[in-house]
Amino acid sequence: MEAEELKVKSYITKYNNEKKALISILQEVQEEYNYLPQEVLKIVSKALGIPLIDIIGVATFYRAFSLEPRGKHLITVCLGTACHVRGGPKILEEFERKLNIDAGETSKDGQFSLETVACLGCCAIGPVVVIDGDYHAQITIRKVGSILKKHFKKE
Amino acid sequence: MITLKINGLEVKTEEGQTILDVAKFYGLEIPTLCYNEGLSRYGGCRLCLVEIGEEPKTKLVSSCTYPAEEGLVVRTDTKRVIEARKMMIELMLSVAPGSKIIQDLASKFGVKQVRFKIRNEECILCGLCVRMCAEQMDGRAIGFQNRGYKRKISTPFDTRSEECRLCGGCIYVCPACQLRCQGPDADTAVCNACLTMDPTCLDFHDELQCWMYDVGRCGTCIREKTEESNNKKRTQKSKQKEKNA
Numbered sequence: 001m002e003a004e005e006l007k008v009k010s011y012i013t014k015y016n017n018e019k020k021a022l023i024s025i026l027q028e029v030q031e032e033y034n035y036l037p038q039e040v041l042k043i044v045s046k047a048l049g050i051p052l053i054d055i056i057g058v059a060t061f062y063r064a065f066s067l068e069p070r071g072k073h074l075i076t077v078c079l080g081t082a083c084h085v086r087g088g089p090k091i092l093e094e095f096e097r098k099l100n101i102d103a104g105e106t107s108k109d110g111q112f113s114l115e116t117v118a119c120l121g122c123c124a125i126g127p128v129v130v131i132d133g134d135y136h137a138q139i140t141i142r143k144v145g146s147i148l149k150k151h152f153k154k155e
Numbered sequence: 156m157i158t159l160k161i162n163g164l165e166v167k168t169e170e171g172q173t174i175l176d177v178a179k180f181y182g183l184e185i186p187t188l189c190y191n192e193g194l195s196r197y198g199g200c201r202l203c204l205v206e207i208g209e210e211p212k213t214k215l216v217s218s219c220t221y222p223a224e225e226g227l228v229v230r231t232d233t234k235r236v237i238e239a240r241k242m243m244i245e246l247m248l249s250v251a252p253g254s255k256i257i258q259d260l261a262s263k264f265g266v267k268q269v270r271f272k273i274r275n276e277e278c279i280l281c282g283l284c285v286r287m288c289a290e291q292m293d294g295r296a297i298g299f300q301n302r303g304y305k306r307k308i309s310t311p312f313d314t315r316s317e318e319c320r321l322c323g324g325c326i327y328v329c330p331a332c333q334l335r336c337q338g339p340d341a342d343t344a345v346c347n348a349c350l351t352m353d354p355t356c357l358d359f360h361d362e363l364q365c366w367m368y369d370v371g372r373c374g375t376c377i378r379e380k381t382e383e384s385n386n387k388k389r390t391q392k393s394k395q396k397e398k399n400a
C-alpha cells in the first residue's frame with residue numbers, strides 16, 4: 001500500500017493540498033483506479049483535512065464517481081426525455097440482455113459496466129449510447145449487437 | 156434597531172436576527188421542524204413559512220432563515236401560509252407516518268388526509284442529526300449522501316464510523332426516530348388520535364406496547380373503556396380484515 005499511498009499523495013501535492021481541488025483529485029483517482037477505493041478516500045481526507053463524510057458526500061453526488069469498482073468498459077445509455085421517447089429504454093433492455101447485467105451493474109468478469117444517464121446534451125442525434133467516451137448516434141435495437149462487436153473487436 | 160411589522164404589530168429587533176427569532180421573542184408561534192436553537196439554520200422543512208411583502212406582491216419565505224429587515228411586513232397565518240404548511244406536513248407524513256412528532260403536527264394543523272404514496276421511511280432528510288453531530292458533538296460521522304430521490308443519511312461506506320463517539324446526539328434530535336408512534340390500525344397514514352379526547356393507545360394496543368414503559372402514567376389506559384369504543388374497535392378491525400382479504 002505504501003507505493004499506492006505515494007501515488008495518491010502525488011495527486012494531492014499536484015494541487016498544492018488545496019481543499020478546493022477535491023473534485024479534480026477525485027477525478028484523477030477515478031481515472032487511475034476506475035473507482036474510488038475506500039483506503040484512497042481516507043488518505044485524501046487526511047491530507048486535505050476534509051472530513052471523510054464530506055468527501056463521500058461529494059463522491060456520491062456526482063455520477064462521474066463510483067464507490068464500487070467499475071468494469072473496464074463503461075457503456076452509458078441515455079434515458080433523457082428526447083432519447084426516452086425515441087426508444088432509449090428498449091435499447092437499454094437490449095444491452096442488459098446482451099451483457100447479461102442490469103443497469104447500474106458491472107459484469108462478473110469485470111469487463112463491462114452499464115449505466116444510464118439523463119441527457120447528454122445532444123438530443124438531436126438520439127437515442128444516444130456512449131461507449132468508453134465514443135458517442136454513438138441514432139441507435140436502434142438492431143444496431144446494439146454490431147456496435148458491441150465493432151467496439152470490442154479491436155482488442 | 157430595526158422596526159418591522161408582524162401580523163400588523165410593530166416590533167423592534169437588532170440586526171442579524173431572523174423573522175423566527177423576532178416572532179419567538181414576541182411570543183408569536185411559528186411551527187418549526189428542522190430548526191433547533193443550538194444548531195445552524197438549514198431551511199429544509201419549510202414548516203416555518205411566513206408571507207412577506209404587501210399585496211399583491213407577497214411571497215413565502217422560511218422564517219428561520221430570512222433576516223429581519225427594516226420596514227418588512229410579515230404575516231404568519233394567512234391562507235396561503237396555512238395551505239403551504241399543511242401541504243408540507245402531508246408530504247412529510249407520507250414519508251414517515253411512524254413519527255409521533257409529524258403525527259402531532261398533522262393533528263395540530265388539521266391535516267386529515269394523505270394523498271401521496273405512503274413510503275414508511277425512517278427519515279425526512281431534515282438534516283438535524285448531521286448538524287448535531289458536526290456542530291455540537293464534534294463528530295463528523297454522518298452526512299448526506301447521493302442526490303435526488305436516492306438522497307440519504309449515512310456514515311462513510313455505510314459502516315460504523317471511526318469518528319462516531321456513540322453519544323446518541325443524532326437520535327436525540329431526530330424527529331423521525333426519537334419518538335415512535337404506532338398509530339391505531341388506521342386505514343390511512345394519518346392517526347390524529349393523540350390530540351383528540353378519545354382514549355387512544357389502549358384501545359388499540361395492549362399494555363406491553365406502552366412506549367413510556369410506565370403503564371398507567373399518562374392515564375389513557377386507566378380510563379374505562381366504554382362498550383362503544385370496544386364496538387368501534389371491533390368493527391374497525393373487521394373492516395380492515397375485509398380490506399386485506
Ligand code: SF4
Nearest residue numbers: 288294319322323325
Ligand atoms: S452518536 Fe455518533 S453519529 Fe450520532 S451524533 Fe454522536 S458522534 Fe455523531
Ligand code: SF4
Nearest residue numbers: 278279281282284329
Ligand atoms: S435521520 Fe432523523 S434527524 Fe437525521 S435527517 Fe433523517 S429525520 Fe432528520
Ligand code: FES
Nearest residue numbers: 078080083120123
Ligand atoms: S435526451 Fe439523450 S442526449 Fe438529450
Ligand code: FES
Nearest residue numbers: 198200201203219
Ligand atoms: S424550521 Fe424553517 S425550514 Fe425548517
